[in-house]
């Protein structure tokens with residue numbers, strides 16, 4: 001029985017809103033988790049947020065909030081985006097949670113008692129003097145600077161001298177090197193392993209684990225005047241989240257007895273591949289099994305950054321392509337593991353060609369032919385069809401190939417191989433021209449072709465389920481398959497679908513994305529014809545209209561038309577986003593009583609969650625928010 005599988009993403013800084021860089025790693029971890037589960041393993045996936053440190057405290061101050069209020073606000077954006085992308089994480093860790101803080105203090109207390117092999121203290125105090133970049137949240141050297149400023153943050157570093165506690169890394173580097181060389185600690189891809197071994201050949205200094213001047217963080221258990229360095233605090237999330245210090249049996253299962261994988265991009269190699277294993281060694285804990293450091297991507301050739309304004313909001317991608325489209329597109333831009341470029345302008349074309357044309361079309365034309373020619377019942381297989389043996393061979397080989405790719409983190413290869421089979425199947429379909437056989441009444445051969453294509457579709461939909469869980473479930477439902485057969489084993493065998501299986505296909509699984517049509521549709525929506533869509537009285541009754549009072553209003557960053565409103569509905573407070581910023585300022589609308597639709601599903605508009613809709617009317621180009629006539633209390637029903 002394979003060991004349980006434990007996978008982590010980095011915990012993301014809350015001073016930035018989620019962007020596709022964060023989404024990339026988190027989707028990849030989700031795909032790996034789902035795949036290992038499909039292969040019969042127990043799996044736990046972890047993500048979360050890194051909430052301490054000067055950077056976050058600074059961002060909070062700018063936003064006029066306490067650090068905790070600020071974190072509480074931003075963390076919701078991460079939770080919403082993961083929900084929108086169908087990320088099925090087993091736990092979400094916040095470094096400001098009491099559970100995490102207790103775990104950090106516990107491990108630091110253990111380290112403070114620990115000795116090196118030659119009897120020295122692992123932790124010691126000393127003075128540190130150096131250049132500190134708050135943006136990077138680390139000390140940097142003169143040679144890192146470009147024209148006197150940090151090349152990443154374009155700010156001059158501060159000179160700091162302070163008492164710090166240090167971790168005696170020098171006492172662990174030899175052991176660490178041997179573990180990496182022997183692959184007991186696997187660092188992947190090979191290029192990253194070489195990079196780490198290269199670093200270990202240099203004279204690595206001990207590193208500091210605490211800060212004197214920082215306020216926002218976890219106090220050291222052995223010196224309450226010092227705050228744990230944010231990176232040390234952050235790394236410990238990988239064990240506090242699974243019970244280090246408070247749940248021995250969970251910790252035993254998910255750390256000591258599992259195969260653990262830390263997934264991240266190569267930007268945070270040093271902390272993960274040097275400091276983290278050395279700390280675990282010193283504390284007498286097992287090391288992680290694998291570090292996988294994927295590449296870093298640019299967007300349309302440029303480094304993605306807040307300042308350049310080229311960060312792509314994953315929520316926007318979900319709105320456009322659905323969660324499955326967004327997941328697929330992000331993972332297939334370039335091979336997983338190396339550096340690459342994300343070209344957003346190619347998304348529509350690629351969605352149309354891979355998903356709408358290749359996969360979607362195969363499902364709909366095969367499904368429809370079964371419906372039309374065989375009354376929606378799967379015909380029996382048939383031998384001797386030209387090209388069938390090759391297609392079957394390719395299909396039977398696919399699950400093994402894909403699983404090998406998954407085990408080696410070759411996500412884009414796995415996906416491409418599956419789509420390759422879809423293309424081969426489309427070719428088989430075209431070459432055998434089943435529509436001609438239908439006309440000629442050659443039912444057995446026709447049935448054989450359709451049977452084979454249905455099997456290909458079932459197998460591909462199972463193998464791609466971890467990448468596109470919703471759409472693949474829809475495809476599997478064409479054959480009435482539910483989650484009970486969602487296993488790698490079920491995908492390994494051909495002839496699993498019995499003859500006579502009902503085949504139902506209603507709408508296109510991946511409707512073609514037509515940018516022009518979409519624009520037309522949106523303008524239709526904003527100018528509905530008065531007579532269209534007459535409602536029944538009972539239907540109107542479903543709309544819950546309420547009086548609400550605007551408690552607070554502010555503009556949505558980067559959106560000229562939107563205001564974010566906090567409203568009081570009597571029994572509860574809510575946040576809604578309204579497209580009124582060109583007509584009302586935040587001050588104009590604050591304290592106003594308004595009318596809202598209160599039972600809409602939450603929506604995310606420009607990355608901001610909205611839980612309702614404000615009523616307004618237009619006269620010419622001017623927009624007027626509707627207000628109640630009379631002194632009605634918040635929450636009053638509108639009928």
Ligand code: MSP
Nearest residue numbers: 010011012013021022025050234235264265296297
């Ligand atoms: N908080 C630290 C991590 C602590 S983990 C103990 C941090 N946070 S971060 O918000 O900056 O996230 C960095 C990670 O986001 C990268 O390692 C990677 O997983 C992901 N990415 C951010 N931008 C990315 C790209 N442009 N390309 C690929 N991955 C990207 O560092």
